[in-house]
Amino acid sequence: MEQTRRAARRPTISDVATAAGVSRAAVSKVLRDAYGVSEEMRSRVHRAIEELDYRPSTAARALRGTTSTIGVMLPLFRTSFFDDVLAGAVEELETSSYQLILAPVDSAHASGRRALEALSDRQVDGIVALSPLVEPTWLESFATRTALVELGRHDPSARYDTVVGDDVRGAELVMEHLLALGHRRVLHVTHHDPDLAHLSRTPPALRRATYEKAMTNAGLAEHIEVLETSFDDRRAAEALRVALEAGSRPSAVFAGNDDAALGVLRTLAEAGGRHGLSPRTVSVCGYDDTKMASHPLIGLTSVDQDGAAMGRLATRMLLERIAGREQPRHEVIQPRLVVRSSSREVDPGA
Amino acid sequence: MEQTRRAARRPTISDVATAAGVSRAAVSKVLRDAYGVSEEMRSRVHRAIEELDYRPSTAARALRGTTSTIGVMLPLFRTSFFDDVLAGAVEELETSSYQLILAPVDSAHASGRRALEALSDRQVDGIVALSPLVEPTWLESFATRTALVELGRHDPSARYDTVVGDDVRGAELVMEHLLALGHRRVLHVTHHDPDLAHLSRTPPALRRATYEKAMTNAGLAEHIEVLETSFDDRRAAEALRVALEAGSRPSAVFAGNDDAALGVLRTLAEAGGRHGLSPRTVSVCGYDDTKMASHPLIGLTSVDQDGAAMGRLATRMLLERIAGREQPRHEVIQPRLVVRSSSREVDPGA
DNA sequence: CTGAAAGCGCTAACAC
DNA sequence: GTGTTAGCGCTTTCAG
Numbered sequence: 001m002e003q004t005r006r007a008a009r010r011p012t013i014s015d016v017a018t019a020a021g022v023s024r025a026a027v028s029k030v031l032r033d034a035y036g037v038s039e040e041m042r043s044r045v046h047r048a049i050e051e052l053d054y055r056p057s058t059a060a061r062a063l064r065g066t067t068s069t070i071g072v073m074l075p076l077f078r079t080s081f082f083d084d085v086l087a088g089a090v091e092e093l094e095t096s097s098y099q100l101i102l103a104p105v106d107s108a109h110a111s112g113r114r115a116l117e118a119l120s121d122r123q124v125d126g127i128v129a130l131s132p133l134v135e136p137t138w139l140e141s142f143a144t145r146t147a148l149v150e151l152g153r154h155d156p157s158a159r160y161d162t163v164v165g166d167d168v169r170g171a172e173l174v175m176e177h178l179l180a181l182g183h184r185r186v187l188h189v190t191h192h193d194p195d196l197a198h199l200s201r202t203p204p205a206l207r208r209a210t211y212e213k214a215m216t217n218a219g220l221a222e223h224i225e226v227l228e229t230s231f232d233d234r235r236a237a238e239a240l241r242v243a244l245e246a247g248s249r250p251s252a253v254f255a256g257n258d259d260a261a262l263g264v265l266r267t268l269a270e271a272g273g274r275h276g277l278s279p280r281t282v283s284v285c286g287y288d289d290t291k292m293a294s295h296p297l298i299g300l301t302s303v304d305q306d307g308a309a310m311g312r313l314a315t316r317m318l319l320e321r322i323a324g325r326e327q328p329r330h331e332v333i334q335p336r337l338v339v340r341s342s343s344r345e346v347d348p349g350a
Numbered sequence: 351m352e353q354t355r356r357a358a359r360r361p362t363i364s365d366v367a368t369a370a371g372v373s374r375a376a377v378s379k380v381l382r383d384a385y386g387v388s389e390e391m392r393s394r395v396h397r398a399i400e401e402l403d404y405r406p407s408t409a410a411r412a413l414r415g416t417t418s419t420i421g422v423m424l425p426l427f428r429t430s431f432f433d434d435v436l437a438g439a440v441e442e443l444e445t446s447s448y449q450l451i452l453a454p455v456d457s458a459h460a461s462g463r464r465a466l467e468a469l470s471d472r473q474v475d476g477i478v479a480l481s482p483l484v485e486p487t488w489l490e491s492f493a494t495r496t497a498l499v500e501l502g503r504h505d506p507s508a509r510y511d512t513v514v515g516d517d518v519r520g521a522e523l524v525m526e527h528l529l530a531l532g533h534r535r536v537l538h539v540t541h542h543d544p545d546l547a548h549l550s551r552t553p554p555a556l557r558r559a560t561y562e563k564a565m566t567n568a569g570l571a572e573h574i575e576v577l578e579t580s581f582d583d584r585r586a587a588e589a590l591r592v593a594l595e596a597g598s599r600p601s602a603v604f605a606g607n608d609d610a611a612l613g614v615l616r617t618l619a620e621a622g623g624r625h626g627l628s629p630r631t632v633s634v635c636g637y638d639d640t641k642m643a644s645h646p647l648i649g650l651t652s653v654d655q656d657g658a659a660m661g662r663l664a665t666r667m668l669l670e671r672i673a674g675r676e677q678p679r680h681e682v683i684q685p686r687l688v689v690r691s692s693s694r695e696v697d698p699g700a
Numbered sequence: 701c702t703g704a705a706a707g708c709g710c711t712a713a714c715a716c
Numbered sequence: 717g718t719g720t721t722a723g724c725g726c727t728t729t730c731a732g
Contacts, residue, residue, distance in 0.1 A: 010495060012725055023703045028727055036701055058471040059412030060725035063708045067409075069472075090454055099468050102452040104440055118449050121408040122419075122472070145360060233641065262645060269646035279647065291583065295612060296619035297629065297647050362709055373719045378711055386717055410709035413724045 011052040020048035031056060062123035069099040070318060071119035073112070073129040079231065079259045080290040081307045082130070085151065088311020089128060096319065098125070105131075113138065120146045126318045128311075132202050133195055147321040149314045154201040156330035161321060163314045163331045165305035167203045170335035171210035171254075173303060174285045177337060178252045179214070181283060182346035185223050186215065187243070187250035189236055189260045192228035204231070207256050207287065231256060236263030237270075244275045251346050252283040258293050261286030261300055265342070284342040299341030305333055361402040370398035381406060412473035419449040420668060421469035423462070423479040429581065429609045430640040431657045432480070435501065438661020439478060446669065448475070455481075463488065470496045476668045478661075482552050483545055497671040499664045504551040506680035511671060513664045513681045515655035517553045520685035521560035521604070523653060524635045527687060528602045529564070531633060532696035535573050536565065537593070537600035539586055539610045542578035554581070557606050557637065581606060586613030587620075594625045601696050602633040608643050611636030611650055615692070634692040649691030655683055 013031075017024045022041060029037050030045040037045075048054070058067055072089055074082045086102070093100050101124065103115040112131035119127050126147035131139075140159045142148065148160035156162055178186050188211040191204040199205060208226060215224045225248060229239035236255065240263065255261035261284055268279045286293055289304035310333055317329055363381075367374045372391055379387050380395040387395075398404070408417055422439055424432045436452070443450050451474065453465040462481035469477050476497035481489075486507060492498065493509035503512045528536050538561040541554040549555060558576060565574045575598060579589035586605065590613065605611035611634055618629045636643055639654035660683055667679055 010725095013727095014725080024726080025703060025705095025728080026701090029702090032727080034727095038701065041702085055467055055471055057413075057473065057725055058468075059409045059417075059473045060708090061727080062409030063407075063413060063710090063725080064727050065708085086454060100454060101472070102454060104436065104450060104452060117405060118408075121405055122451070123407065123409045233645070266646055292642055295583070295648075296616055298645075360709095363711095364709080374710080375712085375719060375721090376717090379718090382711080384712090388717060391718080407709055410724090411711080413709080413726090414711050415724085 010057070011054045013054075013056065015052055016045065016048045016054045019052060020044045066125050067099075067123045068097055069101055069122070069124045070315070070322075071101050071103060071122070071124035071127045071129075073103045073105060073115045073119060073127060073131060075105050075130060079257060079288065080292070081257070081288040084290075084307030085130070085311035085314075088308035088313075089315045090311075091308070092312040092315035092319075098319070116142060116146075126322045128314045128318055132199070133193075147318060149318045149321070151310065151314055152203055154203075154206065156328060158328055161314075161317045161329045161331075163310050163317065163333065165203065165310070165333045165335055167206040167335075168210050170287060170303040170305060170337075171207040172214065173335065173337040174254050174287070174301075175211060175214035177301070177339065177343065178254060178283060178285065179218050181252070181343065183252035183283060184220055184346070185225075185250045186211075186220070186252045186254055187225045187227065187248065188212075189227045189229060189239065189253060189255040189264060191231040191256055191260070193230075204256050207254075211254055225250065229260070231260050233259050233263040233266065236260035237266040238263075240264050240267040241271055244271065244277070249275065249277070250282060253285070255284065255286050258286035258288045258290040258300060258302055261302070261342075262292060262298070265298065265300070279342070280344075281347050283344045283346075289338050293338070293340065296341075301340045301343040302338055303335045304338050305335045309333065360407070361404045363404075363406065365402055366395065366398045366404050369402060370394045416475050417449075417473045418447055419451055419472075419474045420665070420672075421451055421453060421472070421474035421477045421479075423453045423455060423465045423469060423477060423481060425455050425480060429607060429638065430642070431607070431638040434640075434657030435480070435661035435664075438658035438663075439665045440661075441658070442662040442665035442669075448669070466492060466496075476672045478664045478668055482549070483543075497668060499668045499671070501660060501664055502553055504553075504556065506678060508678055511664075511667045511679045511681075513660050513667065513683065515553065515660070515683045515685055517556040517685075518560050520637060520653040520655065520687075521557040522564065523685065523687040524604050524637070524651075525561060525564035527651070527689065527693065528604060528633060528635065529568050531602070531693065533602035533633060534570055534696070535575075535600045536561075536570070536602045536604055537575045537577065537598065538562075539577045539579060539589065539603060539605040539614060541581040541606055541610070543580075554606050557604075561604055575600065579610070581610050583609050583613040583616065586610035587616040588613075590614050590617040591621055594621065594627070599625065599627070600632060603635070605634065605636050608636035608638045608640040608650060608652055611652070611692075612642060612648070615648065615650070629692070630694075631697050633694045633696075639688050643688070643690065646691075651690045651693040652688055653685045654688050655685045659683065 013024050013027050017027045027045050030042050103119050105111055105115045112134045128149045130151040143159035150162050153162045154164055190208045227239045229235050253264050255264050264284050265279050272278045286300050286302040289302040293300035293302040363374050363377050366377045377395050380392050453469050455465045462484045478499045480501040490509045498510035500512050540558045577589045579585050603614050605614050614634050615629050622628045636650050636652040639652040643650035643652040
């Protein structure tokens with residue numbers, strides 16, 4: 001068999017038709033299991049497909065209609081929570097005939113729009129996205145063209161669906177827990193993004209507001225202390241280091257997500273001693289219950305909002321929408337507190 | 351402005367042409383910055399594009415030629431090493447005009463072929479893949495149609511490029527380190543996949559073979575003990591638990607990757623005590639130097655093979671190939687041992 | 701049950 | 717400098 005050096009042209013539906021001695025339309029019908037093909041023809045065509053190693057071109061199909069592909073857009077900024085969401089989406093799609101393509105977004109940058117459009121340019125039949133930076137009005141208009149399910153948005157929309165964790169409830173669970181353990185000097189670590197600063201209903205903003213409210217309600221307003229940093233191990237660690245240097249002495253830390261919590265533990269382990277603190281004397285809580293939280297060497301108390309379930313649900317909703325549903329859906333996932341060894345009663349010596 | 355309820359048809363190049371009062375070809379030229387358009391026409395066209403919110407269809411372009419998109423295929427089975435690779439690829443593409451789409455692969459399943467084909471069906475201009483399960487012969491033929499760079503393959507190919515870490519050297523670094531610390535009962539944890547069992551040149555297989563050779567060379571052949579499990583926290587933990595139950599008493603563990611190493615630490619922390627072992631008495635080494643390895647609460651000695659650099663390099667090589675390079679390249683990345691607190695001299699009391 | 705033909709949105713000759 | 721036109725590979729009426 002002759003092996004050409006360079007890129008043998010991909011066989012097309014015409015090649016298959018010729019090889020099988022039938023028309024292109026016939027091949028197309030076999031391909032799509034359409035009505036009206038004789039058994040004999042079907043097998044002839046299948047044989048030709050095998051022989052030529054033919055694969056239909058998605059691009060050509062896209063030009064005519066749908067692609068059987070859904071797009072997922074997640075920040076590359078990946079905490080394992082996003083992995084869980086993605087895994088859920090993949091799982092949900094396994095039983096369907098849909099393909100999944102993923103558009104990674106470099107940073108939390110405004111590139112969210114670009115990524116959504118890129119996906120849409122590729123004629124995906126629908127999109128599951130986590131794009132907090134894109135404005136609702138823009139999304140509304142985008143969603144008139146492409147079926148869309150947004151993750152992490154607390155405000156429902158008439159045009160797209162939403163799946164979101166109950167961040168207020170989750171944060172309440174954490175605060176009730178810490179206050180019940182006797183803590184008064186509870187520090188909160190939040191994700192601060194200048195582009196996001198004007199939004200009050202993002203998950204980080206709601207967790208923070210709930211923290212502040214809980215502190216105030218407990219008569220601890222004077223102990224409110226918020227570290228504005230990033231949901232990122234290194235940055236959160238650095239922020240806490242600076243705060244400790246400046247004299248901050250929390251007995252407990254509520255970190256807005258697990259990555260930040262890991263950073264908190266990092267600093268407590270590395271530099272805490274210098275200030276009389278350590279992972280064993282400070283109670284730390286995270287959010288998302290990522291894989292590392294459950295590691296016994298970490299043992300991080302965290303809020304589980306089941307990313308995989310969110311991914312599955314969002315995908316299922318998207319398929320519904322593609323199938324024609326018009327009424328928007330807004331689903332709120334109930335969080336659950338998972339208590340581990342990083343939780344401890346307030347140190348009486350402090 | 352009227353807002354239609356359902357999916358307004360996407361504007362096409364013809365709509366733009368009509369709106370701007372020019373021909374479609376003219377619009378196409380403006381779009382592609384082609385030669386031969388007057389300033390005035392250019393601005394008229396741009397204005398029309400703005401107004402209609404026109405975006406060219408990738409599918410239609412694909413039908414004519416290239417898509418300016420490269421595909422990345424990585425096992426979903428994501429250890430953060432893959433994240434690093436992906437981040438490297440994204441970074442490399444930022445300065446180019448290429449888009450990136452990602453095909454997640456459910457498990458280490460034979461679905462690798464499917465994912466590669468799916469990408470190819472979408473007319474990506476090239477692919478960076480990590481697909482150990484796909485046979486070289488199949489890849490060779492696939493690569494005649496689509497530019498391809500494979501990660502983690504030790505055998506060069508004439509048709510596709512390869513980027514791989516020097517697993518033999520990396521494993522040697524680990525073994526030299528452990529033996530120098532005085533360890534004799536060194537256990538190895540490897541990734542065992544029935545579908546992969548016949549391959550002797552995969553990264554896990556080479557790490558394992560190097561372990562066995564190092565043990566033999568050190569006169570410790572009788573202490574060779576290999577746990578065949580998965581490069582996965584939970585599974586590795588379970589495998590070690592069983593081994594300890596069965597009487598295994600290693601003084602050091604060389605885990606084939608960091609996830610497995612985390613599993614080892616998990617079991618040592620949870621169940622080790624029952625057998626007189628703990629994370630503090632057993633020296634543990636991993637591979638990949640993932641983010642968690644550097645956390646002070648983990649402090650895992652590991653082999654850094656710089657996933658981000660691999661991702662960048664692979665992507666750069668792919669672009670070269672797309673640009674026309676014919677000679678295959680095979681690049682080997684040199685690993686580096688990063689020693690942390692999980693390394694310790696052999697416990698004299700044992 | 702099968703085939704001919706139109707057209708999806710775009711690009712690239714080529715003609716004007 | 718600008719417009720016409722012929723496909724790219726596929727699906728889908730509509731005749732035969």
